[in-house]
Amino acid sequence: MTSPVIRSEALGKEYQIGATLPGYRSLRESIVDTMKAPFRGRTDGRERRSSQRKTIWALRDVNFEVLQGEVVGLIGRNGAGKSTLLKILSRITEPTEGFAEIHGRVGSLLEVGMGFHGELTGRENIFLNGAIIGMKRAETLRNFAEIVAFAELEKFVDTPVKRYSTGMYLRLAFGVAAYLESEILLVDEVLAVGDVNFQKKCLGKIGDVARSGRTVFFVSHNMAAVQSLCTRAICLKPGGILADGSVSTAVNAYLSTMTDADLANRDLHALPRDDGFGEKFRFESAQFEGVENSQIPLWSPLRLRLQFQAPHALSEVSVGFSVYSMDREHLFSCEAADSDSTFDVKAGGKGTAIGVVPQANLAPARYVVDLWARSGNSVVDKLDSAVTFEISPFGVAPWSTDKRFRPESEWSYHL
Amino acid sequence: MSSITHPAQPTQSLIIRPSRGWTALQLKDVWQYRELLYFLIWSEVKVRYKQTLLGAAWAVLQPLTSMIVFTIFFSRIAGISSDGLPYPLFSYAGLLAWTFTSDAVSKASGSLVGSSGLLTKVYFPRLILPGASILSGLVDFGIAFLLLIVLMAYYGIWPTLAILCLPLFLLMAIGVSLGFGLWLSALNVKYRDVRYVVPFFIQLWLFVTPVIYPTARATAKLRELGIPTWVYGLNPMAGVVEGFRWSLLGSGQPGSLVLTSSIVTVVLLLGGAFYFRGMEKTFADVI
Numbered sequence: 001m002t003s004p005v006i007r008s009e010a011l012g013k014e015y016q017i018g019a020t021l022p023g024y025r026s027l028r029e030s031i032v033d034t035m036k037a038p039f040r041g042r043t044d045g046r047e048r049r050s051s052q053r054k055t056i057w058a059l060r061d062v063n064f065e066v067l068q069g070e071v072v073g074l075i076g077r078n079g080a081g082k083s084t085l086l087k088i089l090s091r092i093t094e095p096t097e098g099f100a101e102i103h104g105r106v107g108s109l110l111e112v113g114m115g116f117h118g119e120l121t122g123r124e125n126i127f128l129n130g131a132i133i134g135m136k137r138a139e140t141l142r143n144f145a146e147i148v149a150f151a152e153l154e155k156f157v158d159t160p161v162k163r164y165s166t167g168m169y170l171r172l173a174f175g176v177a178a179y180l181e182s183e184i185l186l187v188d189e190v191l192a193v194g195d196v197n198f199q200k201k202c203l204g205k206i207g208d209v210a211r212s213g214r215t216v217f218f219v220s221h222n223m224a225a226v227q228s229l230c231t232r233a234i235c236l237k238p239g240g241i242l243a244d245g246s247v248s249t250a251v252n253a254y255l256s257t258m259t260d261a262d263l264a265n266r267d268l269h270a271l272p273r274d275d276g277f278g279e280k281f282r283f284e285s286a287q288f289e290g291v292e293n294s295q296i297p298l299w300s301p302l303r304l305r306l307q308f309q310a311p312h313a314l315s316e317v318s319v320g321f322s323v324y325s326m327d328r329e330h331l332f333s334c335e336a337a338d339s340d341s342t343f344d345v346k347a348g349g350k351g352t353a354i355g356v357v358p359q360a361n362l363a364p365a366r367y368v369v370d371l372w373a374r375s376g377n378s379v380v381d382k383l384d385s386a387v388t389f390e391i392s393p394f395g396v397a398p399w400s401t402d403k404r405f406r407p408e409s410e411w412s413y414h415l
Numbered sequence: 416m417s418s419i420t421h422p423a424q425p426t427q428s429l430i431i432r433p434s435r436g437w438t439a440l441q442l443k444d445v446w447q448y449r450e451l452l453y454f455l456i457w458s459e460v461k462v463r464y465k466q467t468l469l470g471a472a473w474a475v476l477q478p479l480t481s482m483i484v485f486t487i488f489f490s491r492i493a494g495i496s497s498d499g500l501p502y503p504l505f506s507y508a509g510l511l512a513w514t515f516t517s518d519a520v521s522k523a524s525g526s527l528v529g530s531s532g533l534l535t536k537v538y539f540p541r542l543i544l545p546g547a548s549i550l551s552g553l554v555d556f557g558i559a560f561l562l563l564i565v566l567m568a569y570y571g572i573w574p575t576l577a578i579l580c581l582p583l584f585l586l587m588a589i590g591v592s593l594g595f596g597l598w599l600s601a602l603n604v605k606y607r608d609v610r611y612v613v614p615f616f617i618q619l620w621l622f623v624t625p626v627i628y629p630t631a632r633a634t635a636k637l638r639e640l641g642i643p644t645w646v647y648g649l650n651p652m653a654g655v656v657e658g659f660r661w662s663l664l665g666s667g668q669p670g671s672l673v674l675t676s677s678i679v680t681v682v683l684l685l686g687g688a689f690y691f692r693g694m695e696k697t698f699a700d701v702i
Contacts, residue, residue: 015700087699091431091538094696099432108537115533119462128458131451132537 003103005184005215006066006089010098013059013084058084061240062098066217071210073226073247074219075254076236078271078384082219085236086110086186089217104215107133107182109173118162122153122172125161129176143179150205151175171198178205185209188219203229221384223251223327255326268371268386280312281345281373281380283319286387289354295392298364299408302357302389306371313347314375321355322370323362324385331362331404335372363402364393434696444540451539455547460554474555475562478510485510489627498629498666501570505660507563509626512659515556516588516652517617522548523596524613528603531702541695542688545596549589556585563663577662584658590680591651597687601694604702624652630667648675651683 059081066072074082087093089100090108115132116125126147130140148157151171161169177185187206203225210216210229220226226233226247233250235243235257243253268283289303290296306319320335334357336342345351367389372382396406445452464470482503489495490502497505523545527534530544567573603609625633630653634644648654654676660666 088431091429092535092699095431095433097433099430101428101430103428106538110536115537117458117462117530117533119465120458124458124461128451128454129537131448131454132533132539134447134450136450 003068004065004101005068005103006064006100006217008062008064008089008098008100011059011062011085011088011095011100012057012097013081013088013093014055014057014096016055057096057239059088059095059236060238062236064234064241064244066215068215069210069213070232071206071216071218071230073230073233073250074217074236075221075223075226075233075250076242077254077257078274080236080238082236083110083188086188086217086219090186102184104183105133105135105181106184106186107177107180108186108188109177110186110188116161116169116173119160121160122148122151122157122164125172126176130180133180133182135180139181143181147172147175147179150179150201167198174202174205178202178209182214184215184217186217189221221328223254227251227327268383271383271386274382277379277383278381281308281310281314281317281375283308283371283373283381283383283386284350286369286371288387288389291389292392295390295394297392297394298396298406299359299361302355302360302362304355304369304387306353306355307350308353308373308381309348309350310345311348313345313349314380315344316342317345317373317375317380318342319353319355319371319373321372323360324368324370325404326366326368328368329404331367332360335374337374359408361405361407362391363404363406364391364396366390445542445546448539448543452543452547452550455543456551459547459551463551471555471558474558478507478514478559479562481510481514482507485627495628496632498631498660498664500572500664500666504563504566504570504572504664505629505666506626507566508660508663509624509656511556511559511563512584512588512656513621513624513626513652514559515552516592516655517620518555519549519552519589519592520595520599521613521617522552523592524599524603524609526596527600527698528607528610528702534702535699541698542597542691545593545600545691549592549596552592567663572664574663575665577665579662580658581662584655584662587651587658587677587680588655590684591655594651594680594683594687597684597691601687601691601698604694604698620650620652623650625656630657630672634672643671645671645675648672649679651676651679654680 058079062081062085074085076082084093086108087110088095089102090106090110092110115129117128120128123144126144127137127140130137130143148154151168151174153168153172156164156168161172164172177187185206206216206218206229210231216229218226218230230247232245233243233247234241235250235253237257242257243250267285269285284307286307287305288296289305290300296302304321308319310317318335318337320333320337322333323331325331334355336353336355343351343353368385369387369389370382370384371386373380396402464473467473469476485506486503489506490497495502526544526548527541533539533544534541599609599613621627630647633653634647637647638644648671654669654673657667658669658673658676661669
């Protein structure tokens, strides 16, 4: 039977931004505001109200249906609302408008880690999570051994999870989410962390889950993973759905969002960041130099010019970037610290950094670049898929379809 | 809320939509998640005495030391009367109800903020968190109760039939705890001032509750001022403590006092529950 197990209609979520965003208010503020209210002039009040109403729609007008047993990839740029959608579907937060219908037990793995209680042991947390998704103790017990084996935690199952390493924590979280008998599995970006072996293992398990007839909703930036796992993909854009259909349709739509406008020269100031990034240090723009006809000639050095501002004084700043293929395979990274050229910046300072890779030897194709900046060991700004560039295929024999690299070569002749 | 499509595989169906205004309490939802409630109660009990030297002995030590200090200072030095009962027994019976409730209120008020990891990662009826904090205190209560039995045997005081009402008064203590717990835990998500207010509030609350002194002494003074007895019951703990002493030791008489306290408890509980439900939808966004 294939009836929709998830159906969403005109789903939307509005967040308040501005003054009320940084978490909680103190009671004093609220009381003072209330006390002041009668004495506030009319215009003043109206101004305040409008500033209070500063909101953004993280998600809007999202309509889709997911059938039982489908493995749906959810893709889209940062800020398109992928995580918000999963949070709504897992009932952590309420939508502002529209509704969604879900038939079946929902297990979710949102961001890193799930609902673990640090003081409790791994064993106890497995039962805790079983209870959370509504399983009886006996039902959880049936899957217990498999979870422990998957997470490779046999020796540590009676250790409080607060003593676990990040890797152990993550393995347990994934094991719990994948093995507990939820009918619908929501997975958000688990593959962004963990080592390669673990990622492979997780992908394999998600495949198993899908084959067993359970429905999987899978958020990822890893296009290769989406293409290999999913039977269908939805590409979100701010304010709606960009594409919904076959994986290749959605992935192409996603890639087209990457190449639109002039992505080789991007204004980065207004791009949404994950929490905490961009506050002490913010990339303003990124531009590849030496671009001819919007392409960089083969074998010319990559020259990336980054403008930034630093609201806070920072020391030992290193800016860097990672280059990815369009299907999100990581090719290489480089940063200022590689050549010991970190710098200090004063509060309120602005500047430009130019990074040059003399010989990247990239094959003619389009590439996506993530940017980051760190001060010492703490990351201060990070932008995924911030800018793209294309290496010109000019002069290359059309039948030599290089994948990733086209090294510069030298030839000698004895004729 | 749930529909059974196939006997072997019960499927839960749910509709996610913005809730408007004061939504229904959804106690049914809590019932569905009872397994989680049991689990959280159990884990809270376990966690409480983990990495402690004395373990569950703390459950007895707290009221016991209070009783000793009260006996020395309020009975011996200040000469406060005790309804004709031995003062240690008199104060311990009151402390039993008081310790349970004050611990429950302070734990419940921090329960949501303390579990923000759970709150932002998984769904379950949020009511379960303060609920589990409060109910887990029953274990401590049970342990502390054993000492009361010893004390009663020592002083040769046997309970009357009134002891059958004890569960009702315990239920009332739970109601008071939950009433305050719901208000404070939900407020705490938005206003962290709560964590500074609660210890102070509990300290003051002890003085207006007849734990140290007999109710009769307070109500007599109030009558002199022309204030009827029931007014003292506006502090719901006055009714609870009085009820505990009456059902356990047969002292005093509950009456208008307990009636007022019961009404206050119900109002507090309903108000708290509705406030909590109204705020619940924003917890994960605000915390």
